[in-house]
Amino acid sequence: MTAENVTTSTRLQNILSNYYVRKILLSIVTLFGISILIFTIARVLPGDPARLALGPRAPEDVVEQYRKLLRLDQPIYIQYFYWLLDVFNGRFGLSLVTFRDVLTDIVEFLPATVELIIFTLIIDVIGAFSLGVISGRKPNSMIDNAVRIFAYAGIAIPSFVWAIILQLVLANWLDILPAYGRLSLGIEVNRITGLITVDSLLSGNLVAFADAITHLIIPSLSLAIGCIAQEARILRANLIENINKDYILNMYAHGIPSSIIFFKYALKPSMIPTVTIMTLDMASMLGNAFLVELIFNWPGLSRYGITAMLRKDLNAIVGVVLVIGLAYTIASIIIDLLVSYLDPRVRYKR
Amino acid sequence: MLLEINDLHVYYKSYWYILKVLNGVWLRVDKGERVGIIGESGSGKTTLLKSILKILPQNGIIPRGEIRYDGKNILKLGDNELTKIRRKEIGIIFQDPMAALNPVFTIKEQLYDIIKHKMMIEGHNPSSKELHEQAVKILNDVRLPDPERVLKSYPFQLSGGMRQRVMIAMALISAEKLLLADEPTTNLDVTIQDQILKLIHKLVTEKNLSTILVSHALGMVYQMTDRVFVLYAGDIMEEAGTNELFNHPKHPYTQLLISSTPRLSSVGVGEGIKGKIPDYRNPPPGCRFAPRCPYVMDKCINMKPGKIQVNRDHVVSCYLYD
Numbered sequence: 001m002t003a004e005n006v007t008t009s010t011r012l013q014n015i016l017s018n019y020y021v022r023k024i025l026l027s028i029v030t031l032f033g034i035s036i037l038i039f040t041i042a043r044v045l046p047g048d049p050a051r052l053a054l055g056p057r058a059p060e061d062v063v064e065q066y067r068k069l070l071r072l073d074q075p076i077y078i079q080y081f082y083w084l085l086d087v088f089n090g091r092f093g094l095s096l097v098t099f100r101d102v103l104t105d106i107v108e109f110l111p112a113t114v115e116l117i118i119f120t121l122i123i124d125v126i127g128a129f130s131l132g133v134i135s136g137r138k139p140n141s142m143i144d145n146a147v148r149i150f151a152y153a154g155i156a157i158p159s160f161v162w163a164i165i166l167q168l169v170l171a172n173w174l175d176i177l178p179a180y181g182r183l184s185l186g187i188e189v190n191r192i193t194g195l196i197t198v199d200s201l202l203s204g205n206l207v208a209f210a211d212a213i214t215h216l217i218i219p220s221l222s223l224a225i226g227c228i229a230q231e232a233r234i235l236r237a238n239l240i241e242n243i244n245k246d247y248i249l250n251m252y253a254h255g256i257p258s259s260i261i262f263f264k265y266a267l268k269p270s271m272i273p274t275v276t277i278m279t280l281d282m283a284s285m286l287g288n289a290f291l292v293e294l295i296f297n298w299p300g301l302s303r304y305g306i307t308a309m310l311r312k313d314l315n316a317i318v319g320v321v322l323v324i325g326l327a328y329t330i331a332s333i334i335i336d337l338l339v340s341y342l343d344p345r346v347r348y349k350r
Numbered sequence: 351m352l353l354e355i356n357d358l359h360v361y362y363k364s365y366w367y368i369l370k371v372l373n374g375v376w377l378r379v380d381k382g383e384r385v386g387i388i389g390e391s392g393s394g395k396t397t398l399l400k401s402i403l404k405i406l407p408q409n410g411i412i413p414r415g416e417i418r419y420d421g422k423n424i425l426k427l428g429d430n431e432l433t434k435i436r437r438k439e440i441g442i443i444f445q446d447p448m449a450a451l452n453p454v455f456t457i458k459e460q461l462y463d464i465i466k467h468k469m470m471i472e473g474h475n476p477s478s479k480e481l482h483e484q485a486v487k488i489l490n491d492v493r494l495p496d497p498e499r500v501l502k503s504y505p506f507q508l509s510g511g512m513r514q515r516v517m518i519a520m521a522l523i524s525a526e527k528l529l530l531a532d533e534p535t536t537n538l539d540v541t542i543q544d545q546i547l548k549l550i551h552k553l554v555t556e557k558n559l560s561t562i563l564v565s566h567a568l569g570m571v572y573q574m575t576d577r578v579f580v581l582y583a584g585d586i587m588e589e590a591g592t593n594e595l596f597n598h599p600k601h602p603y604t605q606l607l608i609s610s611t612p613r614l615s616s617v618g619v620g621e622g623i624k625g626k627i628p629d630y631r632n633p634p635p636g637c638r639f640a641p642r643c644p645y646v647m648d649k650c651i652n653m654k655p656g657k658i659q660v661n662r663d664h665v666v667s668c669y670l671y672d
Contacts, residue, residue: 243408244408244409245449246450247450247451247453248452249400249405249444249450250442250450251452251460251463251464252405252436253403253440253441254436254437254463254464254467254520255433255435255436255437255468255471255524260463264455268454268455269454342454343453343454344453344454344456344504344506345453345454345504345506348504
């Protein structure tokens with residue numbers, strides 16, 4: 001081996017020993033695995049996609065032709081091979097429902113969901129931390145009991161029920177917020193990123209921005225309540241546990257003000273489990289969003305995915321599941337970054 | 351008299367029951383005196399130390415008793431005075447330095463906060479340069495090599511001995527009059543234990559601090575203290591000068607405790623004491639040692655014995671000397 005070869009290979013080793021590089025390579029492999037799995041499952045499920053796409057009254061020879069076009073007459077591994085070939089050319093196959101490439105559909109529907117989830121996350125982070133801190137600061141006080149009752153309700157009641165309750169109260173009875181949709185009639189925004197709030201700001205349309213925000217509140221709140229409840233409870237439990245640890249008593253023993261002890265020395269270690277759960281919740285929101293999207297007539301990816309399942313839209317199913325898989329991958333990388341920022345023991349182990 | 355504790359009761363409340371741990375403890379520490387507290391695990395030694403600084407866990411309550419420090423009852427002190435005592439008069443070394451140092455903050459962050467608040471109560475708001483100088487000086491005092499590296503480290507990056515030195519350094523910042531040491535060597539390697547003890551001994555002598563050393567290592571207490579209190583199940587059983595106590599133990603518990611300690615010179619292991627510490631939910635109404643005592647009498651079971659002065663410097667709480 002020449003000297004140059006040695007340095008190249010050690011450099012490669014250095015890159016590979018980086019935790020995040022390994023993690024990203026591994027998640028690419030995982031996404032491949034998911035694609036094989038879901039590709040197969042979608043095809044072995046009962047029901048004929050070609051027949052479902054063309055309807056019960058289409059003549060058999062047309063259906064047969066369509067089946068050939070979709071390569072459904074070939075063995076699954078051949079189908080998968082062609083699908084992969086398509087993917088490397090930037091196509092995810094034709095949707096049997098919209099008759100467009102699945103990628104085009106995803107690009108159209110994903111932003112609405114992403115916007116919903118980002119807004120939900122903002123509410124979630126603010127809600128979970130403030131409730132958890134209020135509750136953990138004064139355990140067993142009146143306000144703590146109120147938060148705990150809310151938390152039980154938040155966990156027990158599913159998000160679509162919250163959606164209906166909030167819609168009923170805030171939109172129908174009090175009439176302070178719009179009941180559904182992303183924008184009011186008559187307001188239009190040029191599509192740039194697909195996120196209406198961002199697009200309206202980019203084009204300087206503040207009326208549309210305000211309108212988009214009011215449309216986001218109820219759906220985001222109904223998605224966020226369950227997460228807030230769960231995370232606030234975890235934060236509260238960790239705060240109460242940590243406040244009796246010797247490292248906290250040691251700070252009291254030195255006469256450090258209790259606000260510094262609580263908000264600095266107790267809060268940081270208590271945040272680690274909460275942040276982990278929070279990021280996982282973020283990924284599962286993509287899946288949980290579909291009923292909420294349905295209720296609020298929200299043109300997002302979750303609704304598209306459900307329609308695809310019901311209509312056995314093979315390529316769309318694979319596309320949507322891959323997006324969800326990608327979301328989990330990104331979430332787990334975010335968890336790692338946040339946790340290693342909060343917890344030096346994790347940071348130095350890598 | 352620097353510290354005088356009378357009739358101190360400490361309970362731990364839980365949802366279903368109350369643990370009645372300390373049961374009328376008394377204690378005296380003179381200026382410059384080194385006091386030892388011995389007793390087996392679970393006797394309430396740590397609870398006693400924590401109540402002196404009023405840093406019990408949140409479920410800890412003090413229904414009765416007084417802790418007079420410098421003439422003032424710590425339990426009735428206002429926040430300002432208590433803070434002053436905590437910041438610059440009494441310091442505590444915890445049993446397990448790993449548990450007593452915050453795992454997600456560097457030594458620097460924790461040490462700076464402690465130094466800063468101590469200087470602030472002296473009416474001086476230190477710059478970060480002053481903080482750094484002070485921190486390095488303090489770490490040098492406890493013989494930590496490479497203080498700069500230690501400051502940048504997180505607790506888990508230091509060895510057990512180094513962590514305990516950091517702990518001692520922290521305690522000494524606050525301990526200008528009284529140092530409380532809660533089994534400072536229990537969690538260390540045997541080879542390190544001696545070094546740490548010598549360090550504490552040296553620093554205490556240099557600064558002429560009063561100390562309370564809590565331990566179940568009797569040899570250590572024998573070497574390092576002037577007076578010893580024997581604590582069993584939340585009751586002081588005996589109090590005497592160190593030599594007197596180890597050579598003429600009066601209370602049956604003390605006698606058993608001393609004889610059950612293994613010695614290098616003797617063959618085999620001591621006998622130990624049969625039975626275990628009572629259940630604090632429902633402790634014996636009389637002498638708490640009665641259920642395990644070889645000389646138990648009827649009255650021991652129903653009524654707690656008072657303090658009995660057996661000679662000038664020796665007090666025992668036992669009906670045998672009544």
